Amino acid sequence: MAKYEIIGGKTLNGSVTISGAKNAAVAILPAAILVAGKCRIENVPDISDVRILLDILRDMGAEICQPEVGVVEIDSSNVKSTHPNPELVRKMRASYYLMGSLLSRFGQANVALPGGCNFASRPIDQHIKGFIALGADVEETDDYVNLKPGAEGLHGNRVSLDVVSVGATMNIIMASCLLPGQTVIENAAKEPHIVDLANFLNTMGANISGAGTDTVKVRGVEKLQGGTYAIIPDQIEAGTYLAAVAAAGGNVLVQNVIPKHMECITSKLQEMGAKIYNYDDSIRIVSEGRLRGTTVKTRPYPGFPTDMQAQICVCMTLADGISRLTESVYETRFFGYCTELTSMGADILINGKTAIVSGREKLRGNTVRARDLRAGAALVIAGLAAESTTYVENINYIERGYERIVEKLTALGAQIRRVED
Ligand code: UD1
Numbered sequence: 001m002a003k004y005e006i007i008g009g010k011t012l013n014g015s016v017t018i019s020g021a022k023n024a025a026v027a028i029l030p031a032a033i034l035v036a037g038k039c040r041i042e043n044v045p046d047i048s049d050v051r052i053l054l055d056i057l058r059d060m061g062a063e064i065c066q067p068e069v070g071v072v073e074i075d076s077s078n079v080k081s082t083h084p085n086p087e088l089v090r091k092m093r094a095s096y097y098l099m100g101s102l103l104s105r106f107g108q109a110n111v112a113l114p115g116g117c118n119f120a121s122r123p124i125d126q127h128i129k130g131f132i133a134l135g136a137d138v139e140e141t142d143d144y145v146n147l148k149p150g151a152e153g154l155h156g157n158r159v160s161l162d163v164v165s166v167g168a169t170m171n172i173i174m175a176s177c178l179l180p181g182q183t184v185i186e187n188a189a190k191e192p193h194i195v196d197l198a199n200f201l202n203t204m205g206a207n208i209s210g211a212g213t214d215t216v217k218v219r220g221v222e223k224l225q226g227g228t229y230a231i232i233p234d235q236i237e238a239g240t241y242l243a244a245v246a247a248a249g250g251n252v253l254v255q256n257v258i259p260k261h262m263e264c265i266t267s268k269l270q271e272m273g274a275k276i277y278n279y280d281d282s283i284r285i286v287s288e289g290r291l292r293g294t295t296v297k298t299r300p301y302p303g304f305p306t307d308m309q310a311q312i313c314v315c316m317t318l319a320d321g322i323s324r325l326t327e328s329v330y331e332t333r334f335f336g337y338c339t340e341l342t343s344m345g346a347d348i349l350i351n352g353k354t355a356i357v358s359g360r361e362k363l364r365g366n367t368v369r370a371r372d373l374r375a376g377a378a379l380v381i382a383g384l385a386a387e388s389t390t391y392v393e394n395i396n397y398i399e400r401g402y403e404r405i406v407e408k409l410t411a412l413g414a415q416i417r418r419v420e421d
């Protein structure tokens with residue numbers, strides 16, 4: 001099994017270009033099933049989750065070509081199957097979007113329950129609640145979700161989510177796109193990738209309004225036609241590089257970002273003592289000397305993202321004073337990496353939903369194991385900031401969501417390489 005070898009203690013300098021957003025790409029690619037015609041999708045990250053999704057779509061009969069780096073052309077006209085390959089579906093979390101897109105286009109779907117990063121119990125009851133409100137009959141087994149039209153057929157409806165769910169919001173948007181009537185999603189999530197999905201679908205002819213607010217309206221249309229769309233930059237990848245520079249020190253221009261999407265993260269790094277300079281589509285971070293402890297609570301957008309919890313925690317382990325980090329989306333997320341950080345010398349006490357982090361002078365290298373995507377990214381940051389050598393194992397998790405991470409960090413002066421056992 002491959003692992004990363006990181007010789008820590010080097011500052012990071014230069015510039016890094018952020019890839020297209022993973023969580024937008026993994027929704028927009030299955031949404032291409034809704035389109036009768038060719039979609040040209042640009043700024044698609046080359047990560048393993050995207051490669052698996054393309055394999056699923058190809059296997060279902062979609063014609064896919066990748067004419068240049070970062071560009072995927074999908075023509076779903078010949079897709080006939082409503083039963084995507086279960087082995088591939090189980091390899092990733094976002095395959096649940098196939099339920100919404102297949103239901104809308106074909107009126108039925110038979111999709112295996114998703115796999116992916118299981119850092120917490122991740123129910124999909126709100127997705128199912130949405131499909132039922134849209135008139136679907138839902139049969140759930142331990143392994144599968146089977147959707148077909150109920151007695152009154154599929155139709156738009158009002159859906160009020162009981163929890164703010166990114167996945168349910170996007171799945172219900174997809175499911176309602178081609179249904180007769182209007183769907184109103186209340187208590188919707190507001191993450192940038194929800195706006196991106198809506199913009200993609202609207203570019204192809206959908207009628208979606210309110211994405212980015214807590215009420216999203218979808219007026220069903222008869223069909224969507226092909227077109228060209230570019231995915232937004234990845235907020236979390238950008239945040240990860242910013243956190244890496246904050247922890248390891250240095251001066252880096254993070255390019256291809258939407259600074260507005262980054263405010264929830266950059267404001268915390270500033271509070272911790274990093275200097276942040278915002279430009280139109282880039283952010284410079286300068287981190288010299290010690291960071292200061294702070295308080296962070298994760299929340300749905302525009303709050304501090306749960307997907308940045310582990311990375312900011314590494315910054316806290318090296319900050320003067322005591323920091324408090326509270327998780328309010330996925331309570332068990334600390335267990336994915338805190339023990340590993342402790343083995344590198346961090347002082348973290350977990351008390352329910354809150355980690356109390358006492359900053360240390362330094363971290364020391366060790367062999368550590370990624371247990372999910374963002375936990376893995378945090379261990380890479382810890383390795384960059386630590387004294388001596390760190391080995392990060394289970395890097396398949398990291399490569400699910402970070403495009404060319406070794407090359408990008410190496411270009412910034414890090415000593416990191418992928419080694420095979
Ligand atoms: C998405 C992101 C993930 C991120 C998470 C929160 C993708 C592919 N993944 O995951 O990286 O960490 O948003 O920002 O975009 N919940 C329910 N029932 C449901 C759905 C969710 O109870 O049917 C709960 C979850 O357990 C969690 C909260 O709602 O506590 C938010 O989950 P959700 O926003 O749905 O996360 P995902 O879409 O799975």
